[in-house]
Amino acid sequence: MLENVPILSLLLIVPFVGAMTTLLLGTSPKASKYLALVFSGITLVLSVLLLFNFSLSSTEAFQFRENYVWIQQLGISYNLAVDGISLPMVFLSALLVFLSILFSWDVEERTRTYMGLMLILEVGVLGVFMALDYFIFYVFWEVVLIPMYFLIAIWGGPSRAYASIKFFIYTHIASLVMLLGIFALYFTASPLLGSPSFGMEAIASVAGSFGHDLALIVFSALLFGFIVKMPMVPFHTWLPDAHVQAPTAGSVLLAGLLLKMGSYGVIRVCITTFNDLSHEATIMVALAVIGVVSIIYGAFACLAQTDLKKMVAYSSISHMGIVLLGIATMTELGLAAAVFQMFSHGLITAVLFMTCGMFQHKAGTREIPLLGGLAPKMPIVATIMMIGFMASLGLPGLVGFIAEFSVFTATYNIFDLWVLIPVMSVAITAAYYIWAMQRTIFGDLTTKIDTKHIHDSYWFETVPLAVLIGLIALFGIFPSLLMDIILPSVAPLAAVI
Amino acid sequence: MAIDYSALYPVMVMVVFAAALPAIHAVAKSSRVLAGVSLVGIFVTMALELMYIVSGEYPAAIGGASVELLRLDVFAALFALVFLAVAFYVVLASARYVEKDRHQAEYFSLILLATAGMMVVAMAVDLITLFAGLEVASISSFALTAFRKKDKRGAEAGAKYYVIGGLSSAIALYGISLLYGITGTTNIAGINTVLAGMGSELDIALLLAIGLLIAGFGFKVALVPFHMWAPDVYEGAPDPIAGLLAAGSKKMGMVLLFKVFLVGLIAIKADWQLLAGVLAVLTMTVGNVIAVQQTNIKRMLAYSSVGQAGYMIIALAVATPYAVEGSIFHIITHAFMKGGAFMIVAALAYVALGENIANYKGLAKRAPFLAISMTLLLFALAGIPPLSGFVSKFVLFSAAIDASQIADQNWMFWLAIAAILNSALSLYYYVRVIKYMYVDEGSTKDRIKVPWSMTAAVAICVIATIVIGVWPDPVIDVCEQAARALFAG
């Protein structure tokens, strides 16, 4: 059905055209909102079409490929394709952008720019997940920064200037280090290939014959670029600041999509290209240590937070650590679970940030000590919060569990009883969520803030959250819907050559 | 033997138009007419140069077989095009900028002459023509800087520019004389041949000459520590002229360095490569670090220019065709990015918006087009894809990595590291401007009306920045040819 349709290009073009249309024609807030919603909706439909047309039995690693030469002299191609690792991310991106736009229905200030930026962000994120050429990969990677910077800087909280620029520069430095790694890949691989090429697959095909030291350096440079984005401790401090200041939709996309770019990069670039190296015990242990430190550190940091949103932000660090831990095992189970965790974290974190946004909106503050006993005032919000927290702490039946459990199983399989350490986080995670709930929605109604005007969620808040929760439950109950897509693509990575 | 002067036609066109302008001024006392005429001249010249590039056929070099003086090859033509493009939008933006000034004809005439001097430099294959071209351009720009005679700051800037410029000319000339003394020739390629024949023996005079040449030409490029004039002069000069200096005159400095070092002194590159590397790192770092604290937009852009020059000097340190290709590419993109930024400053100065960055608060609502243009140009300067600055930095920095893979050149890796860290640092002050424009609220929300000519000048830069960023293939091709032509001698 879709053989002759350049659906991947359409996935980029539609939101781009949408962004331009919104920026040019969105003369009233209402018009901008509808325009953005329609274009992101079309993108979502396209991504769903992609999902259903993806062949599970295909022998090709990548499907829907589009490959055109772009800069001949440097061996740069416009090379797009999806496989089981990128496909869930593409769908997630289209979904979250669409829902975020809907969730931002009450943005009245500079709506046109806001909506335009969201769509540009979508272009960038989708591009990252579909690119198979390092050059365009990097281009999209950087494109993402700009709209996110503006989203934080314009619609952010009181210290948005600091947070936005910190986000921008911190992650930009990381990207630049990654860029150095890409250069090194390019120049080492080109002579081996006989012609210059930025193609990911082409470079990966010869990366095995790099010298060990060089491979290690390049691997580290690329890894650094990715783990700052994920972000892993100790390169994470941009994240809490960015999240706390970002508008809700910005946080949703930041945590839901931008962090995924980092872990996606680790899988797509680092361990795919340097497959032999990744199977070395030292590398696996190093990745695992970074992951575990982030898991535990993030969890402990969460417990100390008084800002609900900052807590959720730190929880992202903790949960992305699980992704890296899964990758570190280099087994089918671990890798598949890592991808699954990326997807599930995307859904869950969206719920959590939207919840935080609603608290900000309705109660006027997210400071836990100021809140309390709000469940009777806003039962829907409280319920959603609870479901989100439960999903995030890995409650079975919801999407977070299976990924977490699989990662830990794989960890035990490879690292034996060291799994004890990351598993501890399960208790701490439960502790901060449960404690936060106790202090915000349960107990006596707070007297520290004016609670007279607190009301429950609006339709445009409930609908996206309902969709997300529906998906959280769906993929929690039927994880194989996604696992079957992911598995064929991670199997070659886990294979020891 | 009749000399074939056809290689000089483009320069001649410029000179003729420059000479004609005062006469035209006598007839039509309108800056717009003068600018229009100048644009015609520039356009004709551009067409000529473009014709050479597209056809791939170039006129014969001027001078005898053994003593070539000027040669119009792809390198020269490409740079001529860059200078002409800069002149084009500078003139366009000046059309209204100088409408209340006296001596308008001289103003445009000097721009054309400065451009002509730069073109001569691009064509020069002998130190004499090189020096002559340099001085033509320099003297014109001294005068242009001090063009507003009633302006205290303009006068001061002119004086400073002149003193440092003269000093640097003298230093360069002294270096040239030493070089002549060592090799007995002023032909650039000839110098290299002689030096190559001299073997690896080191000569105090030669090293002295290298130092003097770096210092003398480094002034034009605003190489640290010869950069200190630049911010003052950019601040004091009329805004379009600041653009001309940053986007044109500075690029001429790069041409000087390329010609002298990569052609004339390439045989002994081991002697100066590391020095060039040190200067590159120093230049980019000092430029960017000081730029962080600037409050005047022109000074900030000036320091940013210093930083950008540091990136370009990487090509000198790496000294491979690929690096030069990257550097040329970056010169081209920078001409549009930085020039465009100065044109925006000019346009805003024209409507009496101050030069303090804080004055740009809330600009996004007052002048949406200028704000978005500024944003794009600044992002391009910072190297954010998919804008042109990214692609050119991409090629330039990657050249350092490429070269660092050779065993005893591993240190070049650090050039790339330094460049990248600086790139990130520069983002900080660029973004600050963007933040002022988009995030902060201004004291007033009145729309700003800017003459269409200035808008057009900005638009040219922005469009070039985007187009080159998205479709860099043809430009990279030409840059590669130019780099090869340079190395071919």
Next chain:
Amino acid sequence: MYWSELAWLIPIFPLIAFVVIGFLGNKLFKKAEGGGYVAIAMAAISCFISLMVAYEILSGGYPGELFKQSLLWINVPGQDLSFTFNIGIYIDTLAALMLIVVSFISTLVVIYSVGYMHEEGEKKRRYYAIISLFIGVMLGLVLSSNYLQMFIFWELVGLCSYLLIGFWYTKPSAASAAKKAFLVTRVGDIMFMLGLFIFFVGFGGNLDYEHIFNFNFEDFVGGNSMLTLGTFFIFGGAVGKSAQFPLHDWLPDAMEGPTTVSALIHAATMVKAGVYLVARSYPVMVETPDTMLIVAIVGGITALMAATMALNNPNIKRVLAYSTISQLGYMFLALGTGGYFFALTQEANAGYTSGMFHLMNHAFFKALLFLSAGAVIHAVHTEDMRLMGGLSKKLKITSLVMLIGCISIAGIPPLSGFWSKDEILASVWETGAENPIFYLLYIMGILTAFMTAFYMFRLWFMTFKGEPRDHHAYEHAHEAPKVMWVPLAILAVLAFGSGFALFMGFGEAIVPSIEHWHAHSEDIAGILTTIFSEWQTYLSIIAAALGIYLAYLMYIKKSINPDVFVATPGRKKVYDFLLARYGFTAGYDWIGLKVVYGLSLVVDWFDRKVIDGIVNGFASITVHLGNVLRKGQTGFVQTYAGVVLAGLSLIVILLFLLGGLI
């Protein structure tokens, strides 16, 4: 067609009730007791199917007495190890027994709730939704065909427990109790998870009971030491869920929930899940005698310790909660004993069957006790026994059924508690021959029996006998409505008679399918002769009788003043120590607030000051450097010229240096 093939419907019906009640809004159920009738109907249907299925399995109606069904959930093929996650149904006699207990008591409790929760208004909908969810997932837990699935439901029942303990969430104490329950059991869950990892890998990537029970344990990856660790961790999960030492302290707090919830979740069903887990794992557990020994010891300690805490507690529900913990300890003691004995001798003793027997009996009489206590609370609106007294005049039925429960739990023949408790103690003594520590455990068991009898009758006497202490409450007290006392009556009958299952072949019906297990098939007279020909039987009866007598002396005859226990500072200290639950509450708080939260504050400080400090430090260094360098730009052109010439000199010197001339 077999009933068993419909077993998948069992959890479905309550889940339907959950969805219908939970999502269809308040308006629909305003009239229908907030959805209570829907919940009852669905629970009853699934109860009916459960009973049929259980009967079929227990009576041997289904071939092989084992029903299995399995669907592939996720399959992760791997190079070394393929992982298979299944979702399925596995009903053997053990599961069948649990099915009966869970579905039956659930149904009764839901019916009872209609009366008990009548005044809760709109909150009722939430109550019935969650309790339906609980019934569904608890039944799912029972029916699970593999450990992972069990763990999934295990967590979900934990969630329901959390939600229901915090049912009155506006009460800070309830919210806090819910938190504690969730987090403490979470610690156990982590151990369960660790056990699962070890099993998952050790058993070759498949957690199906079917696969594991037929596994050749020689092939276990990691060998017997790993297997021991695995079973130990699995038991750790049970410790959390079943409130065993040292993770027992959440259960008393869990009494903040409605009494129905305490009866259903925190007495009859969910807390039994831990026991069920250990029983379920028996074929694996018996391979690891060390773990079984730990199970027995933990069970023994818990039984005694919880019983001591029940001695002086004034809160009626708390006493019952301690009693529950204590009785669960008995069950673990039984399981551990039986398993240990089997592991060493390859001979079965009554430990396993008596443990499960006690589970069933306890479910009935403890549900009865809680629901009766609920009726009392419903009547007097307090949980403090010091404010009750003399209520038997007002609450005739309740006092009667509660008496049955008390006698039963005290272990007086022929009520149900006697049969199972006696068997447990007998098997413990028997195992003493293998390891003398079991003699100690036996003594602890007897002591526990004594205390149990004492505190249960203390409770009963304080509540129903003597003079009313709070006359206002007494005046307003009234007998429970029919919808409440009918379930009580049914439970009373069961609490009285469920022990007779022993004579209906309970022992054989419930034995796990391990090859060497040989069932003793005896007739009623044989069993009775065996039981009453041993001195241990009489010892336990005497202990119970003494306990009751002591309570009688203290609270009816008043010949012993309860105040003697606080008469001296030393005694007062002990008394308070028991009230303070051996300091466990404070200990948990200390770990939570001081250790964990303290550590998190350290991490937070480190994050802000050190890590972020470094990041911001770079920024401010740059800014300062910029300012310093900027000041060099003096504005005097001759400074610039000087810098040019100085720079020139430096460059030349540098060139000379690099060229090796200097």
Next chain:
Amino acid sequence: MIAIEYFLGLSAILFAIGAMGVLVKKNAIVVLMCIELMLNAANINFVAFSAYYGNLTGQVFALVSIAIAAAEVAVGLAIIMNLYKTRDTIGLDEVSLLRW
């Protein structure tokens, strides 16, 4: 014939004097003259080397540079005049409006 070293020595001294003058003299006119001095130092080099090598390139260069220097001085004087008109001084140590 005078040895080339003497010419080189002379030019070096001239260059150094000029450079020193640029640094220490406050008067813009004097500074301008010092720059001329430096240019002429180079010219001496050119002519000396020209004689040394026996080719004319050096002399041509010297002539060109003299011409250029003349033009430069013309512009330079104009600029200094302009400075004087706007600022009432030609002391380079009094001109620092543009800084930092």
